[in-house]
Amino acid sequence: MIDRFLPEGHTIRHYAWLIVFVASAAQMLGAAIRMAFGVLINPLEESFGWSPGAIGLAYAWMSISTALLSPIAGSLSSRIGARKTMMAGVVLFFAGMMWTSQVTSLWQFYLAYGLLFGTAQALFLVPAVPAIAAWFRRHLGMAMGFAMVSWSLGPALMVQVMAVLLETYGWSQTMVITGVAGSVLLGGLLFLFRDTPEQAGKQAYGWRPGDAPLVTSGAHFRSNSKRFQGAVYRTNGFWNLINIHFLGCVGHAVILVGIVPMAVNRGVSFPVAAGVLTTIAATSIVSRFLTPILGDRIGAKGTMFWSFFGQGALVLLLLFADSAVEFYIFAVVWAIPYGGEGTVFPVINRKYYGHVPMGPTYGWQLLGAGLGMALGGVMPGMVFDITGAYTWAIWLSAAFSLTGAFAIVLLEPTRRLLIPNWENLHASAGDGRAESAATAPAPVVGPVAGMSD
Amino acid sequence: MTAGTAVTPTIEETTWAAASDRRPWLGLGLLGGSVAFTLAVLIFFGAWFADSRIETRASASGLASDGSTVTSDGEWWEDGLIAVCPVH
Known part of the structure; x- marks a missing residue:
């Protein structure tokens, strides 16, 4: 229905x-x-x-x-x-x-x-x-x-x-x-x-006849997945994406941890300042949902670049925010690129490496993200203790996000797989599982005109 | 396959080998650059923090009140950060 x-x-x-x-x-x-x-x-x-x-x-x-x-x-x-x-x-x-x-x-x-x-x-x-x-x-x-x-x-x-x-x-x-x-x-x-x-005896969502199936078990998978991951480690994109996740997370962690004390420091009352953080969380829901879809349809690299650039450039609005209204305007405007900043990574992984098991690659990217969050989280307090103001923290947040945007420009184009023919190699040399998966029940979802792969 | 027969690699194997032979200098360089930038930021602010702590202690103990040069013994990490930072 x-x-x-x-x-x-x-x-x-x-x-x-x-x-x-x-x-x-x-x-x-x-x-x-x-x-x-x-x-x-x-x-x-x-x-x-x-x-x-x-x-x-x-x-x-x-x-x-x-x-x-x-x-x-x-x-x-x-x-x-x-x-x-x-x-x-x-x-x-x-x-x-x-x-x-x-x-x-x-x-x-x-x-x-x-x-x-x-x-x-x-x-x-x-x-x-x-x-x-x-x-x-x-x-x-x-x-x-x-x-x-x-x-x-x-x-x-x-x-x-x-x-x-x-x-x-x-x-x-x-x-x-x-x-x-x-x-x-x-x-x-x-x-x-x-x-x-x-494992469930089904086809992936969006599977079309002729697509190579995702084979995730058997001796052939075990030996080839190790080789595949070795090849992933040899791509620039793998290391640069860890770097980009780290830079982006430092950029927004500074604001997420520091925005309430920043507002209080400029004379905004605590409950009103806490509302700024809630506004950021609520507004970012929209871009968290839309950005991966945009990345999938119009290009993961461009979507990711504009999210980072927006996060880095718009944070500078805080340098001029002196009242509750200005902080709330900042919260709404900045939350849009912030919400989209980290959500395109699985999509860009798919564009670079295809329909393959992504656990180790994504785990390494989250290492960069986690260290960035930890570092960005201590920055506002440290800067305030030294300088008595948050100005440096705002500039640092901008610097990290914009450096991330620059690093995105240097990523490989997403038009082709970085490790070509992995899926074909996997399917053609299979241990029988590829063939059995290919004859599994027909997909529920048929071809959709205009949808990106 | 018999001994002595030349084996022509398939397209899959050729592109696979090409992907495996790459060295990701750009990606590693960018990651290394970010690590270096982060360390520089931490050292700069850490040394600034250490400097201000030493000055505060010196002022509190009255060393600066007579107009003499402000000096005070720093803790090991304060001295280390100031020694490493080129601008402090």
């Missing part, structure tokens, strides 16, 4: 959308717990007398743990599968939340939240996006659009829920409730999860 309202050639009745839903739920949970850290600071300070700086260090440990373990999580998802990797993440998430609820000293808090939860996040966040990519032969941009919206929706909903729970049950019980509810929800959803269309 819903299919009648969708563009021609699309259907909601495809297993791929369930994968998008489960992966989005995992991303929502991870992003929500991470972003809700801010509401934990005061209760922990009151309970234990720890300083906000000491508590904040747990957040830094968590960010660094997630970043450093991302390539390992990506590689693991490629070897044992996304579902098993994410399931291990759920177990660690549960353990981390339970331990966090019982901590009595700072070192325990650093281990429970910083290391255990940081590791859990890497395990259930990294495999989600490559798994979606495996399920979409075409229209990956649209799938990514839906998945990326969860990054904004999760925190927007969860921060409020956690605030109510903290008020009602206290911080320890809140950790227990969130840990149990999150683990049960995600664990249950993962039982419906299948790593690849091949």
